[in-house]
Amino acid sequence: MYPAAFEYHSPTSVRDALGLLGRLGDDAKLLAGGHSLIPMMKLRLAQPKHVIDLRKVPGLTGIKEDGGTIVIGGMTTHWQMESSSLLKSKCPILAETAAMIGDPAVRNLGTIGGSLAHADPAADQPATVLALGVEFVCEGPKGRRTVKVDDWFKGLMSTAVGEDEILVEMRVPAWPAGSGGAYLKFPHPASRFAVVGVAAMVTLDKEGKCTKASVGITGAGTKAIRAKGVEAGLVGKKLDAATIEAAAQKAAEGIDVQADLQGSVEYKSHLCRVFAKRAITEAVKRAGGK
Numbered sequence: 001m002y003p004a005a006f007e008y009h010s011p012t013s014v015r016d017a018l019g020l021l022g023r024l025g026d027d028a029k030l031l032a033g034g035h036s037l038i039p040m041m042k043l044r045l046a047q048p049k050h051v052i053d054l055r056k057v058p059g060l061t062g063i064k065e066d067g068g069t070i071v072i073g074g075m076t077t078h079w080q081m082e083s084s085s086l087l088k089s090k091c092p093i094l095a096e097t098a099a100m101i102g103d104p105a106v107r108n109l110g111t112i113g114g115s116l117a118h119a120d121p122a123a124d125q126p127a128t129v130l131a132l133g134v135e136f137v138c139e140g141p142k143g144r145r146t147v148k149v150d151d152w153f154k155g156l157m158s159t160a161v162g163e164d165e166i167l168v169e170m171r172v173p174a175w176p177a178g179s180g181g182a183y184l185k186f187p188h189p190a191s192r193f194a195v196v197g198v199a200a201m202v203t204l205d206k207e208g209k210c211t212k213a214s215v216g217i218t219g220a221g222t223k224a225i226r227a228k229g230v231e232a233g234l235v236g237k238k239l240d241a242a243t244i245e246a247a248a249q250k251a252a253e254g255i256d257v258q259a260d261l262q263g264s265v266e267y268k269s270h271l272c273r274v275f276a277k278r279a280i281t282e283a284v285k286r287a288g289g290k
């Protein structure tokens, strides 16, 4: 199917892109990698009269370190994250999550900003950015503002980015020594989207006791969410198999689990528990625990 007719714009600065967004308002949509927007336009689920392509806007791509923080431009592709030596050494969970997205064609064009602004309920990075505790920087007509990841996902495909704003970068905080993380998912066999995906970050002290735990779950509900019951079951404890198993039992709590073509509420709740256990077990191993 073909999209409805639209006018194409290709600004060459953030200022020009924001100017177009401000002038064209609701009739305009930003285009990043196009791997979510274009299919929606072809299905006529989105019919913007104007498409503002961000690909010629300089300064929105790249991964760098700023003090201990890792800064990732909104137009950075999944492939750039998957292959980044900085991420592999300082924040491997982000590179690993990127590597699990779709297929090479999707990863070569799809962007972190597009994925997190679109907020597909089955997308992978939402779980991982929740577990990492990132911040987003949005730029709009009044300048830049920062949004914590816990305030980002509002509902089904709805986020804190304003209609007159661009998600320009994501800031990833440094985790202390003794930390480890893992993202694991049950992938849809065709698209590779997460039927359920769980990201876990843990920090262990010298005695192997958990001082910090953060768990994000995607795929099960209408939006990615922190599994706070699981986190509470980990912090302050030595993370042996029985403790992890008991904490993981709470993985579906607080999620409005949605039945769909991929599975029933019971099945997806079960996947939450199974993948929470697996992701936490792997995170503990990587943090230096047993």
Ligand SMILES: Cc1cc2nc3c(=O)[nH]c(=O)nc-3n(C[C@H](O)[C@H](O)[C@H](O)COP(=O)(O)OP(=O)(O)OC[C@H]3O[C@@H](n4cnc5c(N)ncnc54)[C@H](O)[C@@H]3O)c2cc1C
Pocket: 029, 030, 031, 032, 033, 034, 035, 036, 037, 038, 039, 074, 075, 100, 101, 102, 103, 106, 109, 110, 111, 112, 113, 114, 115, 117, 118, 120, 122, 123, 124, 125, 161, 165, 166, 167, 168, 191, 192, 193, 194
């Ligand atoms: C076959 C297929 C398989 C896929 N499999 C997976 C998978 O396994 N896991 C997964 O997580 N994803 C998967 N995806 C989605 C993919 O990751 C997309 O890259 C992602 O959803 C959207 O990123 P994009 O850069 O293509 O954004 P676009 O499609 O260009 O834009 C998506 C939306 O975000 C808005 N937007 C884009 N960039 C910005 C910005 N910087 N600031 C504000 N708003 C912005 C756009 O206006 C639009 O509304 C798949 C897609 C396809 C087609």
